[in-house]
Amino acid sequence: MHDLPKSLMEPWKLSLTAAVKTHRLALDNVRKLGEQQLDMMRASMDLGFARLRAAAEIRDAQDLLAFQSGQIEAAMSLSEKLIADGKALADLGDGILAECGRLTEDVIGQPALPLPAQSPRKAA
Secondary structure (H helix, E strand, C coil): CCCCCHHHHHHHHHHHHHHHHHHHHHHHHHHHHHHHHHHHHHHHHHHHHHHHHHHHCCCCHHHHHHHHHHHHHHHHHHHHHHHHHHHHHHHHHHHHHHHHHHHHHHHHCCCCCCCCCCCCCCCC
């Protein structure tokens, strides 16, 4: 392999380093997001199958009443889980944004400008 003169590679060194760091950051965060989504899906499937098993066990009116109260508990549990998952996703997004800001600061030598606050979206 030919050795390129140092003077030719020097201008590209910072760009290549930034590109490598950016790709590593992207891969790491895609992996984190994928793991989080798989965990959410697994928990939802477990809840769904548990409720299907409970429905399959209904034999009389008393079982039906117990199943209905279990459905209410499952719905409440699911809503709490969705809120927690939403917060976890928001935290992941905040972490990604902070990491990107640090990477930008490393590359250009100054802090990244904060994103402007977005106004709430109106329902369609």
